[in-house]
Amino acid sequence: MVTRTRFDDSECPVARSVDAIGDWWSLLIVRDAFDGSRRFGEFQRSLGVAKNILTARLRSLVAGGVLESVPASDGSAYREYVLTPKGEALFPVIVALRQWGEQNFFAPGEPHSQLVDRRHGRQLRTLEVLSADGRRLDPEDTAVHKVADE
Amino acid sequence: MVTRTRFDDSECPVARSVDAIGDWWSLLIVRDAFDGSRRFGEFQRSLGVAKNILTARLRSLVAGGVLESVPASDGSAYREYVLTPKGEALFPVIVALRQWGEQNFFAPGEPHSQLVDRRHGRQLRTLEVLSADGRRLDPEDTAVHKVADE
DNA sequence: CCCGCTTGGTAGCATGTTGCAACCAACGTG
């Protein structure tokens, strides 16, 4: 039952996101959810995480509105964990992490799982940060505009 | 001295990224680095993290090639921590987390720090996952293509 | 309906990690 936020500078959206996700395991759970995992056992086998940890993480993701616990799709009495719309909105986060990993932690030609366009089976385009008028922005082209309720 | 990776499924780029960053504090350090923080004390004041933790995180980020320790820019004998190219490549990750936070954890009109285009001071466009030919992709339009060295 | 296997957990304990506070050395400034 975590009520207090870990990071005090929570007017920053990045800190709130980080706090809402919880920990790295949670992020990998979300990744697996995007890949089609739904059942407790699927997550557990895929991640190799201890069951009590998985229990806690699933619960906190449900509490945070990222996952939702629904009746199993196969008609059994068990439950499944599926992404809510809020959880689905994490898609760019996962993709960004994936692309960063692909580009920085694999030797050329080293095998790794790949996220592809289902329609043509081709790799995705690398994510780009764009301005309102569509220019590509690098970190130095941006600034943090403090506060301002707008 | 962490040699072993925490997550065994490390043929997955997401897991490798997560492992390279280390923990959430590290990600907030990177965020602050994008915002212009360079000195130990700046990170410490901005994050409110214990100094021993900050020491450890800075070291592991340097070891991981995300940050680099350089002589201070003001001519003093102190050192500064700046993003390497690999660290700068985390930009989309931070932006994605920021946008997710903005869109899901703030009431409309609630104040929060904002990342803007330095040229016009306007908000950024929301990140989009695109196929090679430029179509916008939702999670269900993609699939994980297992292994395959290519 | 009963027996055994699977699923989805909980409980207890050892170990690792975090956070806090105190301390400290090197730097910088008057």
Next chain:
DNA sequence: CACGTTGGTTGCAACATGCTACCAAGCGGG
């Protein structure tokens, strides 16, 4: 050259993690 600042290190207490054992509720077959 004395004193505040910067950038740490050390030790310890508290908490989180991971492992293993255990367990109850499905569920399937005979």
